[in-house]
Amino acid sequence: MPSLTLSHVTRYSYRHPVAFGEHRIMVRPRESFDQHLINAQLTISPEPSDVRWLQDVFGNSVAIATFDKRAKELVFDSRVQLLHTPAELQNVDIERYARLYPFTYSSEEMPDLLRSIERQHHDPLRQIDSWARRFVRTDGPTDTLAMLSDMTATIRREFTYVPRPEKGTQSPIETLATRKGTCRDYAVLMIEAVRALGFAARFISGYVYNPSAREQRTGGGNTHAWVRVYLPGSGWVEFDPTNGIVGNRGLVRVAVARDIYQAVPISGTWSGFPGSFLDMTVSVDITLDDADAAGQHSAQTLKQA
Known part of the structure; x- marks a missing residue:
């Protein structure tokens, strides 16, 4: 600890x-x-x-x-x-009915999750939807955690992290088009993408640190941003697309919100x-x-x- x-x-x-x-x-x-x-x-x-x-x-x-x-x-x-106390990936224990995508949240949880499922950005050409669907397998069942982990790792691998002194956040469509942005841009993109797939997601603001000499995190020296997705059985699970990691290892939560401006x-x-x-x-x-x-x-x- x-x-x-x-x-x-x-x-x-x-x-x-x-x-x-x-x-x-x-x-x-x-x-x-x-x-x-x-x-x-x-x-x-x-x-x-x-x-x-x-x-x-x-x-x-x-x-x-x-x-x-x-x-x-x-x-x-x-x-x-x-x-x-960092949570390891193997500790993510999803209810059996939600281990494969798609699934539906229970009737008891859905009323409290609805606002976190609603999209926040216009996507008239369904660009975010199309990008999100690339992570859904067409050759067999889609493992829920594997799909979300793959999306997290893909943003880390295919996008370029560029610190930006100006206030505000790019639209997810702009981040998708330019393939670059800050941690908050990546978080907004991933939130919109998983919401397009029907998941409840929230924006997290906090701090990032290097847990060990072998694990070098991007985004230090300032506040950091990442994503939480609700998975039945494990609750809100952390995904950091800037660093391509799942779980809260090296991440300290300060604020949880439905939208970045909160x-x-x-x-x-x-x-x-x-x-x-x-x-x-x-x-x-x-x-x-x-x-x-x-x-x-x-x-x-x-x-x-």
């Missing part, structure tokens, strides 16, 4: 002192059977006039900060210690002279503290991706 120390610093810089509106901060990892928080601290500078915590509709921990001071810099510094780590407003905004930087530093991972360290400072 790896013990992790995680630092996530987001810094906004301004040419002149500005006033800050309400900010919504979602950087605290989720508590679960596979993620145990030992300590979590959020420091904000300048000091807010008020900070309150809530759980959103998905159960994510969200801090709401309000300010009464002007400043030329706004810094959010999150420090976390947690125990992480999982933005930090959002808020400011007011001041036009042109005051200078820059934003994000630094994520994860250290493995357990003896088995001695010497493993991942640190990088990047522009917002």
